[in-house]
Amino acid sequence: MIKKIYYLALLFILPVLSITAQDNFESEVPVKPVLKLSYLDSLKTTFIVDEMTSCVDSMWLNEVTNLQTYDEMYADIKNIDPDIPVDFELPTDLFKERLRLLDEKSPFNIEYNPQIENLVKNFLKNRKHSFERLMGMSQYYFPMFEEALAKYNVPLEIKYLAIVESALNSKAVSRVGATGLWQFMYQTGKQYGLKIDSYLDERSDALKASDAAARYMSGMYRIFGDWELVLASYNSGAGNVSKAIRRSGGHQNFWNIKKFLPRETQGYVPAFLATMYIFEYHKEHGIVPNKAIVNHLATDTIAIKKKMSFKQLSDLLDIPTSQIEFLNPSYKMKVVPYVTNHTNFIRLPKDKVAVFTSNEDKMYAYVDYEEGKREKQFVPKPRVKIIKDSTGVEQNVEEAIADNASSKPITKIKYHTVRRGDVLGDIAEKYDVSITELKKWNKLKSNNIQLGKKLKIVSQVNSDLAVNTKPSKVQIAKEDKVIVQNDKTSKQETKTDADTKVEEHVVKQGETLTTIAKTYRLYVADLKKWNNLKDSNIKLGDKLKLKASEEIVASNETEKESTLYVVKKGDNLIGIANNNNVSVDDLKEWNNLTSSNVKVGDKLKIEKASTPVIAENVKKKSRYEDLKTYVVQKGDSLFMISQKHQTTVAEIKKLNDLQDENIKPGMKLKIKE
Template identity: 50%
Template sequence: MIIKNTTLSFFLLFTAFAFSQNTIENSGIETIQKPASFLDSIKGSFVKYDHTVKSDSLWMNQIGTSLDIYNNLAAEINTVNIDKDIDAELPTSLLKERLAKMDSKSPFNIEYNQGLENLIKSFLKNRKKAFASQMAVAEYYFPIFEEALAKQNIPLEIKYLAVVESALNPKAISRVGATGLWQFMYNTGKQYNLNIDSYVDERSDPLKASAAAAQYMTNMFTIFNDWNLVLASYNSGPGNVNKAIRRSGGQQNFWDIKKHLPLETQGYVPAFLATMYIYEYHKEHGIIPKKALVRHFATDTVMVKKEMSFAQISNLLDIPVEQLEALNPSYKRNVIPCYSDKNHYLTLPSCKVGVFTSNEDKIYAYVAYEKEKNNQNKRTVFKKDSTVIASNSRVKYYKVKRGDNLSEIAKNNNVAVSDLKKWNHIKGNAVASGKSLKIIIEKNADTGAAFVSNQEKSKTIIVKDNTSVAAAESKNTIDKKDTLVANTANTYIVQKGDNLNTIAKKNNTTVAEIKEWNHLTSNNLKLGAALQVSSPAVETETQEAVAVVVPELKNIHYEVKKGDNLGSISKKFGSSIADLKNWNNLHSNNLAVGNVLTVAKNEVAINTNNATVDSFKKKELGTSAKNMDANYLVQKGDSLFSISKKYPGVTVSDLKKWNNITGDDLTPGMDLKIKG
């Protein structure tokens, strides 16, 4: 054991030294370098297998197609007219014959009625393509369901219930919070021993959730002794089924008590039977299942002994993160945690399990190295932050009172909510009464007085001594993403992604001069700070107070086109997928062509009617975009859209044309041409 530990330590020391030779310094830009040499040395020593096969990242897209059914199934069940025949190429006599065959070999009571016929015909008319895609996904999940059901001696047909519940999407979440393939509510999941915490939600685990669903069915069958009533109780609870039995005079048949059940449950069992029919007779109706990209027998599991992220596994095993997410849906943060009292398992394509198990020691050595490197980076950043606080700011503390919220506290202290949360390690928006909050105040915050004219109180800010920008009505200027650059003849407002190098280039000056004019002792900049970017000697006495115009901010909208998805729209406009979903109240990744989405919040409205802003735009901003060539160094988080906003009059298509760019992807460090 001592020899093994010494060897591992020497190996880590040697590879850390090798990695240090590959560090790239980029002045003013803080980037995370991928430890290429260390990663390559680890992977180069792996025991490999010749029979490995290519992993297909399209698996995630295949799962996504099933959302078509999941999102609209309930509405269709409740809106089908059960009294009127739907025109479809399925004679009633033939349907009755097929239902009778299904009934003869099934423990479910399958009776023909007009409502069931109409629902089957509605599915055939509107959802053939969706079912064809979903049947490919079923090749992966149905063997898992059948194994769990067989262990409890449950009818295997209940596997079709997961189609009705979640459309076979393990990440499906209903409007009331039911989650996973079998749509367990939080309390029910806990009752059936499904672990739910900050890192793991086993309601989305196909194996464990299927076992829990089978146990639930067993428990309900001992009560009702009828599988149709078991299904009804799964949807609305055993209490509602018992009420319906009493109200019907003691009837024990679903079709006899149906009208006494909740409306959703009335269509629930017919939807299950209609789904079973379509799976049984899909060939007769011309439904050709798509090719399954991943099948159950092509995967295997391995126990993970150390905490590791999907990104690390992806780098080591060359598996797309999207596929890891699809195969391991119960891990909420794309991290496999390590608990002392509980084992966690990783599902991988079978060809990768052998690589993982044969190289476990090397994989865990890489994870340990990554963890130590991240901890060292955190310590370095903390030291930098401490220096800034000591030299440029003062710290005060505020005790939270009852009724306070972060927005009001931030506003009263002239700081950003995001900074307040960062300084106090607050993740959400709630703050407990009595908690002491640390607030970092700039020493010059009170001396950089701001004067706002009565006539243009919400439009114009007067900045004195070029030290800071402050305004009572500027809530939308400093705190927002991609803050507007408010240039004047000698003043520059620091925006997201700026550093002294890029600011010096933009204003035809040097870093040393900017530091001298602004009395800066380090290269750290605060978002929203006003910097003097030209020599004070060129100013006239009348320039003591300089007007900085804040144009109107508006939301940016985009109409969804054919082929668009949230990922491509996110890249195009530089907004995260989470923001796009939040701004547009989206509960899934599905988009309809023609929908208008909000793709950016509080951006500058260039076509404003304000004369002052128009003049400012033509005289100042127009010069940099139209009358001279420039270069822009791409930084982390940039997109073509966000860069184009920095140069009014320049469009995304201009940037693509000038730099021979075909897609929307940008790499930090790229040098973009901005032509006049």
């Protein structure tokens, strides 16, 4: 009795000791550090996952994307001589009976021919494994083919043609560039509405290419009225079939015109009929189709709202990229593009579609995250200028902007009249703007500017400057940055103001016209004009005038008044400008005209100076003194007119402000005498 009690005690004590020991052992083992999850992994932990299992085996995908079967089928059609008998156990009588049964349920005229028998025996003897693979893939593709063929009332047996064409490989490309399941050429694909661009090639899209093939077959049947001839035309073109019919003396049976067709087409229709026979009687020959790992009904499409790569979809959905590529062969770059006003779709297994739709926002968030890691174009930071305020404290430009944030900018426009010697670079430098801005404001397509043209100059000033008559504390600097300055002018400002009041400058050692013009913010052309210089050569000690004559200043400061001119029959801008002593460019600017075309009855605004316009307007007028008017006659061209008046087409176009060489009878052209 005592022994029994002892054993029972041991039974209760040992488990307790083992548990205690285990706890002590576990407490001594160091805890492994928790690995930090990547953004993708942490995102996927929040996914709502459908419990359906994946319906595509990645190993099978390697088989269906292999081009070996396509190469073998193409070589058989091209090289096998169907007239050579093949040693294979298939009684001829039995073969004839099976063909007769096929003919009864098919719109094709299926008749016994020794060439078909030899081709069938060759396939059964040498390509049995290939047909097992093809039958496995056909369970995915054939439902799509049959849907398209039935839509256009085309025999469903034509689905076997895709096996002869591409061996059911959507990536198949022939030696001449035919692409996809139905081997469309580039131009034929475009003709039937298949989109082909850098990202997309719908010749590889099973649904859209099948629809195009069915439309082609339906159209060819309306021409030939025989399905075997339709198949021949699909391979070699309708023209070759028509020529074969004529060369045969008008026969319209494939076997009667066969020898007049291209060699590849001669084996094309027999290969189609042999393929049809093997698919229909595969059980009788012991051919077991491979397992259909995926079928059309087990997949679905979803619209993509952002550009996504196959790699991103693979990472997010845990699906091999080869599987996505198999289901979506039309995307050449393995990228689903996003195009405005156009929707692109991606085909996925249904369980993956469920995951995508349940977590769509997270999918696109990951795409944005990946896009954010891409290197962007380098944009240099603006230089920070250190300036002083009225108290002498240094301050950078950004702080100055913040101090004046409440000030609203006011846009001001002024005009510069182009003078002789002016170029865009000098004008831009004078007004502290860029050449690009000048061209944009004045709609210039090149750097060429006409003498007398008025250029628009746009500037912005702070609203405080518009109402404050005292010396301002704010100036607008380059790049629209505000620079705070002292109320009292700096030494440099005093020097600049003093320099601009000087009327003469004595040339010093090493100085040139360019450096002098920059110092006083003047044009080189003005300096040459005011000092009667024929070139830019100046000598040490020369005295240069730094101010325009009073007459020129007066001409620029004259007030102007406006009048209206009503366009009459036969008028053009050149004549109106001459009669009113103004330029064509001024007329266009005053009336917001973009071309030189005016209509009878148009009212044109003309600005005239209240005082006599001297100097520049006199030059404009003299420009047209040696011109005469020519009325365009019927049959005239600018070249004929230029030859008649010993001038050039370019000169006539320039004088009459013509954009092209189109002229009409009755037009009045200015011709230089």
